[in-house]
Amino acid sequence: MVLVETQNFASLQEKNKKNKNNMEVENAVKTGEVAEMEKMASQVRRDILRMVHACSSGHPGASLGCTEFFVALYSKILKHNTKFTMEGKNEDLFFLSNGHISPVWYSVLARSGYFPVSELKTFRKLDSRLQGHPATAEHLEGIRIASGSLGQGLSVALGAAQAKKLNKEDNLVYVLMGDGEQQEGQVWEAAMYAAHNKLDNVIATIDYNGQQIDGPIAKVLDLMDLAAKYRSFGWVVIEEPKGNDMQSVLNVMKKAKSLTGKKQPVMILLKTDMGYGVDFMVGTHKWHGQAPNDEQLANALSQLEQTLGDY
Amino acid sequence: MKKYTFTEKFDTRSGFGAGLLELGRTNPNVVGLCADLIGSLKMGDFQKEFPERFFQMGISEANMMGVAAGLTIGGKIPFTGTFANFSTGRVYDQIRQSIAYSGKNVKICASHAGLTLGEDGATHQILEDLGLMKMLPGMAVINTCDFNQTKAATIAIAKYEGPVYLRFGRPVVPNWTPKDQVFEVGKAVLLNEGKDVTIVATGHLVWEAIKAGEILEQKGIDAEIINIHSIKPFDEKAVLASVNKTRCVVSAEEHQMNGGLGDSVAQLLARTNPAPLEMVAVNDSFGESGTPEQLMIKYGLSAQNIVDAALKAIARKSK
Incomplete structure (x- = not known):
């Protein structure tokens, strides 16, 4: 698996050399793209903080940490249609397994045009379509399965990927899991199944922030060498140490895409910082499931530019 | 019968x-x-x-x-x-x-x-x-x-x-139900019309209920027998119509008393039209090894148990 990855990377580099002039032009374009995406990320982080503050509950930590992933996914990677259908025929699909980071998903869905941005203010409130954890019962556009009870999303993604193959669609299925979630047994049932069935239209990502509710994962229940675990299960694994750098996230996701269709499922281990973007929230599990108070919110918002207008 | x-x-x-x-x-x-x-x-x-x-x-x-x-x-x-x-x-x-x-x-x-x-x-x-x-x-x-x-x-x-x-x-x-039957989810099947007691049964207990109906007939008791293949949606109308006629019920199932068919019947009767109910089911117990026949007898899920329950339910009817 490592070999495949290396070869692919080498051939990419070769290609890059040949197209040096073209690449320079492309890089300039990319810089513009990335700047736009970073602007969106700043707004998404404001949304996350304001949403959890307004209902005094929710999970800001990993939502902030996964902002680059969601912005990159929905703006540049996913082939999707904001005119939502459950079936998502001829579209790429995305599943969120660690449903507690719903704030970042809701914000990015709204900012991408799935539903009105103003609806973000209903998050976790009575009669809202924006449930604490994502759900389908209220028919919120963009959501295809309920999640929150951990360990289930990878299995669902595999089923959807198998349906894509049966329907002869060449689209991809993406799924995001938490790192703490890897402690659930079902994840490994699914990991085994995906490789055995050569589900090479699946790109799974693990938000590798090293934290869980009760503290650092290494202390609670160590995952040891997670990359080696997935490799031994038959997956192609790519590790990205800079999961809060937009360009790096974009690059690794494009690389993952280039590795699909080769008889193996693809896994991205994305190192992120929980709470990234707000100085007093970063790098600790303290803000896993806690909302900021008025003063903390004001402090946090002062660190994040309002780029697209608050809801 | x-x-x-x-x-x-x-x-x-x-x-x-x-x-x-x-x-x-x-x-x-x-x-x-x-x-x-x-x-x-x-x-x-x-x-x-x-x-x-x-x-x-x-x-x-x-x-x-x-x-x-x-x-x-x-x-x-x-x-x-x-x-x-x-x-x-x-x-x-x-x-x-x-x-x-x-x-x-x-x-x-x-x-x-x-x-x-x-x-x-x-x-x-x-x-x-x-x-x-x-x-x-x-x-x-x-x-x-x-x-x-x-x-x-x-x-x-x-x-x-x-x-x-x-x-x-x-x-x-x-294998006794019709080969060409139309199966309707949520619709009970009336197997025998009777006036003295309603027997609602599900799964393997339906055949036992038919055998019980034959034994009861010999005792001069006329049992109405209903096959409840759909525990949910539950055909409340069919059960109520029968109870209005017979004024007592026996439920029969290969399941715990808690949570099964009898439990649904009890809720229905308590909410709408109270009548004596006897439950033929496993009473808060795990099973054990044995042949199916031995187990159904030991745990009280046979035709005879349904007969006994019917007699008890009839005796509890208000005069």
């Missing part, structure tokens, strides 16, 4: 296998998933004829439920197959979140339910599955009584939109 006869005996699980094969031929969206029990679930014929629509899941029931939920998103109608214990208790949270709450069109098909699993013993003899599944909002719960009815039910649930739990079993039992 209306006469019911049979010329052959089959296991209900074979009815499921036959129904699934027919569905495979008529509905291209039907897919099968099995957790390492293809022979036990009688899914082999479907697998052979439609290998591209059959998924061997290995001993991974949690993953099977999630994969099934995912397949529905691509327009498939997944039929999962494993033992009743591993179809419910083992994967309750997966079913609750990924299937029931998410409103997914998955058909959870469960064999080897109840005591009639026999010699394997209590680890595998689930007697709580109907209750577990009945409690999930939006979940239809079906417990069929013979080969023909199980086949008809299997075919019918493919057209029923939403999650379904279909329960059947291992032992070879009389």
